Amino acid sequence: GENVEQHPSTLSVQEGDSAVIKCTYSDSASNYFPWYKQELGKRPQLIIDIRSNVGEKKDQRIAVTLNKTAKHFSLHITETQPEDSAVYFCAASENSGYALNFGKGTSLLVTP
């Protein structure tokens, strides 16, 4: 089955700096790679996703890159703000509509 590795497990940055979270996956059949932000006790919220036919996607301060050959994808948050502090999960699946395999999560802390 799919195995998703996520690094780092914790990340502390100063407000205004950039944050990068990296994930690798094992199953070459995976084609859908979403990123979620989860606040304590809440449901995961989709912040951005990318599909295997695209190498990069950007939405304001958030961007995701995908290297399908290396089975590697990354989340980039620029100009971080304290409200970006949360746990971020990457995930992979064969396609949207399928079950998700999650990474272990990254706890991001943005200090003012």
Next chain:
Amino acid sequence: GAVVSQHPSWVICKSGTSVKIECRSLDFQATTMFWYRQFPKQSLMLMATSNEGSKATYEQGVEKDKFLINHASLTLSTLTVTSAHPEDSSFYICSADPENTEAFFGQGTRLTVV
């Protein structure tokens, strides 16, 4: 976006009793729903895939007789934790994807077994 609602949001039960958690799609029909479990400070782990009108598909290591899943209608899937034990205490969360474009999660159910 689509709305998935779970009930209850939190529940405390005694060891040995059973607890039912409901997952409803409020504005769409879902032939498939997914149930995940999340222990404190850990990731979401898929427990089972709930299929309307047929048996659920369980992940390896998840006891189907302990975690009963019923997907009796296109808008409702239920997860019943039978003979609950303290180690079953966790955050249970369901999801559905109405158009195969994006997963929508319920708000989750915090189960505490005492």
